[in-house]
Amino acid sequence: MSTDPLVVFTPSGKRGNFPVGTPILTAARQLGVDLDSVCGGRGICSKCQITPSYGEFPKHGVTVSEDALSEWNKVEQRYKDKRGLIDGRRLGCQATVQGDVVIDVPPESQVHRQVVRKAATARTITMDPATHLYFVEVQEPDMHEPTGDLERLERALHEQWGIERITADLTILSRLQPVLRKGKWQVTVALHKSHKDSTHKVLEIWPGLTEERIYGLAIDLGSTTIAAHLCDLRNGEVKASSGVMNPQIRFGEDLMSRVSYAMMNPGGDKEMTNAVRVAINGLTESIATEAGIRPFQIVETVFVCNPVMHHLLLGIDPVELGQAPFALTTSESLELNARDLDLTVMNENAQVYILPCIAGHVGADCAAVALSEEPGKSEDLVLIVDVGTNAEILLGNTSRVLACSSPTGPAFEGAQISSGQRAAPGAIERIEINPETKEPRFRIIGSDLWSDEDGFDAAIATTGITGICGSGIIEAVAEMRMAGLLDESGLIGSAEQTGTARCVPEGRTHSYLIHDSSAEGGPRITVTQGDIRAIQLAKSALYAGARLLMDEMGVDRVDRVVLAGAFGAHISTKHAMVLGMIPDAPLDKVTSAGNAAGTGARIALCNIAARAEIEQVVRQITKVETAIEPKFQEHFVAANAIPHKTDPFPDLAKVVTLPAVAFNTGGSYAESGGRRRRRRG
Numbered sequence: 181m182s183t184d185p186l187v188v189f190t191p192s193g194k195r196g197n198f199p200v201g202t203p204i205l206t207a208a209r210q211l212g213v214d215l216d217s218v219c220g221g222r223g224i225c226s227k228c229q230i231t232p233s234y235g236e237f238p239k240h241g242v243t244v245s246e247d248a249l250s251e252w253n254k255v256e257q258r259y260k261d262k263r264g265l266i267d268g269r270r271l272g273c274q275a276t277v278q279g280d281v282v283i284d285v286p287p288e289s290q291v292h293r294q295v296v297r298k299a300a301t302a303r304t305i306t307m308d309p310a311t312h313l314y315f316v317e318v319q320e321p322d323m324h325e326p327t328g329d330l331e332r333l334e335r336a337l338h339e340q341w342g343i344e345r346i347t348a349d350l351t352i353l354s355r356l357q358p359v360l361r362k363g364k365w366q367v368t369v370a371l372h373k374s375h376k377d378s379t380h381k382v383l384e385i386w387p388g389l390t391e392e393r394i395y396g397l398a399i400d401l402g403s404t405t406i407a408a409h410l411c412d413l414r415n416g417e418v419k420a421s422s423g424v425m426n427p428q429i430r431f432g433e434d435l436m437s438r439v440s441y442a443m444m445n446p447g448g449d450k451e452m453t454n455a456v457r458v459a460i461n462g463l464t465e466s467i468a469t470e471a472g473i474r475p476f477q478i479v480e481t482v483f484v485c486n487p488v489m490h491h492l493l494l495g496i497d498p499v500e501l502g503q504a505p506f507a508l509t510t511s512e513s514l515e516l517n518a519r520d521l522d523l524t525v526m527n528e529n530a531q532v533y534i535l536p537c538i539a540g541h542v543g544a545d546c547a548a549v550a551l552s553e554e555p556g557k558s559e560d561l562v563l564i565v566d567v568g569t570n571a572e573i574l575l576g577n578t579s580r581v582l583a584c585s586s587p588t589g590p591a592f593e594g595a596q597i598s599s600g601q602r603a604a605p606g607a608i609e610r611i612e613i614n615p616e617t618k619e620p621r622f623r624i625i626g627s628d629l630w631s632d633e634d635g636f637d638a639a640i641a642t643t644g645i646t647g648i649c650g651s652g653i654i655e656a657v658a659e660m661r662m663a664g665l666l667d668e669s670g671l672i673g674s675a676e677q678t679g680t681a682r683c684v685p686e687g688r689t690h691s692y693l694i695h696d697s698s699a700e701g702g703p704r705i706t707v708t709q710g711d712i713r714a715i716q717l718a719k720s721a722l723y724a725g726a727r728l729l730m731d732e733m734g735v736d737r738v739d740r741v742v743l744a745g746a747f748g749a750h751i752s753t754k755h756a757m758v759l760g761m762i763p764d765a766p767l768d769k770v771t772s773a774g775n776a777a778g779t780g781a782r783i784a785l786c787n788i789a790a791r792a793e794i795e796q797v798v799r800q801i802t803k804v805e806t807a808i809e810p811k812f813q814e815h816f817v818a819a820n821a822i823p824h825k826t827d828p829f830p831d832l833a834k835v836v837t838l839p840a841v842a843f844n845t846g847g848s849y850a851e852s853g854g855r856r857r858r859r860r861g
């Protein structure tokens with residue numbers, strides 16, 4: 181048995197015996213304890229902070245005396261005077277082992293600390309990004325030993341950090357000499373390591389030990405919106421989240437119209453590529469400003485996107501995606517220089533990672549949902565629906581995972597809706613309709629009060645009531661159905677049929693009036709027959725996609741449903757079910773996640789092992805192509821009814837009774853809906 185002192189680390193529980201005089205940082209490294217260090221033990225970065233504990237520890241079988249660690253030294257005192265150090269903390273590279281000791285590693289000193297995801301299914305992300313900062317001391321040049329500065333930097337990184345091989349672009353080479361000399365042969369480098377090989381690439385270099393932080397962007401590049409999270413690459417903290425409309429909308433609202441634009445207009449694909457790249461540069465600028473950082477600190481970006489967006493971002497003509505067999509140029513993941521995509525606002529050496537696509541129209545956004553929600557690890561059969569202009573749908577469990585993409589169109593994002601708007605202050609997001617009086621009450625984004633509560637008018641004085649957002653329109657249509665204002669086929673009844681003057685004629689159809697402030701110059705917010713139609717088309721495409729996967733799996737029921745998407749966190753699961761967006765399931769088994777594709781992008785940004793994992797997982801996912809599957813059309817037509825023409829909804833029937841109203845006696849509106857042209861969104 182060793183007579184050397186015992187060192188026990190918490191919370192890991194790792195323990196080992198070390199000779200007197202061993203620095204705690206060295207002991208931690210030898211035991212594989214997660215203790216951070218940027219300066220390599222020189223006492224200047226403070227990343228290695230630890231908290232020793234003294235006294236009796238029966239659990240660990242040790243007694244720690246007051247002199248278990250070396251005395252507080254000058255380096256620690258200097259650090260404390262300059263930057264401050266919490267009482268009881270020591271620097272792990274300075275404190276050495278003198279006797280048995282219990283050492284706690286606080287979360288901020290753990291390199292691979294876990295970040296709890298803020299979502300219904302709390303999942304942790306282990307921090308291990310591709311880019312890290314390293315402080316090194318480089319040997320000065322010597323006439324008698326002629327080597328280049330880069331070679332000596334490489335040697336220093338090898339000796340001090342065990343890094344094998346580095347590469348550096350001209351942008352770094354051109355600054356290397358002045359930076360090395362300015363830093364008196366001490367520099368901090370940002371090194372990016374691919375998960376595919378062992379090469380490290382120098383992305384940025386600072387003289388001395390830098391105080392700068394480095395950041396990454398996780399971007400969900402959608403057909404309608406581009407959403408970005410700016411993350412601190414040390415701890416995964418989301419410093420800012422922002423989004424802009426995808427400017428390609430001016431070339432076509434949905435994906436197929438953009439492919440058509442590229443087909444019909446020579447150079448049209450280049451126009452769209454340019455538009456989206458300009459928008460991403462603008463978003464980079466604004467998100468950096470919002471977070472109070474400089475754009476050059478952004479050294480990495482991860483993209484998730486559908487295949488058409490993928491090709492247009494890369495500058496590849498998407499024409500092949502407009503026709504069967506929907507061949508992608510590549511479905512592999514990609515590692516690129518940001519500047520090759522004209523992303524010039526972020527660091528000039530910033531690296532881009534694009535998740536792999538699954539196949540055909542099932543893209544990297546679907547792969548990101550799979551990474552975030554992990555259907556392949558679910559024991560029960562889970563249906564995951566990521567709602568956007570193009571819905572990503574996954575069905576699976578530990579034995580098999582299927583995926584498809586369905587062209588829902590932008591209605592769920594508030595587009596193509598007469599009073600629709602993006603989710604922003606002033607937008608109606610919740611609505612209830614009294615089944616007796618048919619009167620509505622609602623809540624808008626920016627206030628917690630319902631419209632019939634005291635103080636509502638004062639609460640909304642600054643925002644006003646401006647329109648209705650995606651989650652609001654879903655609730656409105658479902659509430660209209662529950663209140664008997666809408667029949668199964670989707671027709672709005674007249675004032676006589678429904679008994680409310682809020683059902684007003686509009687041409688040959690009717691609209692339901694939610695709010696009218698036109699007398700004061702404000703908007704008149706209604707749900708029109710056209711709005712119902714747009715929602716019916718969107719929800720039918722969603723449902724038909726899900727049904728197709730269920731057919732392929734050979735099941736009529738799923739065990740649980742996860743609703744994700746830009747408004748996934750806000751969507752009312754009951755209303756989604758009344759509408760028939762998703763197949764019937766017990767309501768307590770229907771949960772909401774946030775933007776799962778965006779979360780998948782964030783996971784891939786913060787953890788390179790996740791990149792390898794998803795590249796492996798996508799190979800095991802079976803793609804189902806909705807566009808060529810004849811059954812899709814059949815399911816689509818049946819799903820036009822609210823909630824559905826033929827499929828039973830027994831679980832929904834336990835909680836909601838839908839009135840048996842019918843407002844049309846002629847041809848079925850649902851059937852005519854089925855004949856309308858569907859477009860991939």
Ligand code: FES
Binds near residue numbers: 217219220
């Ligand atoms: S490792 Fe940098 S201060 Fe200890």
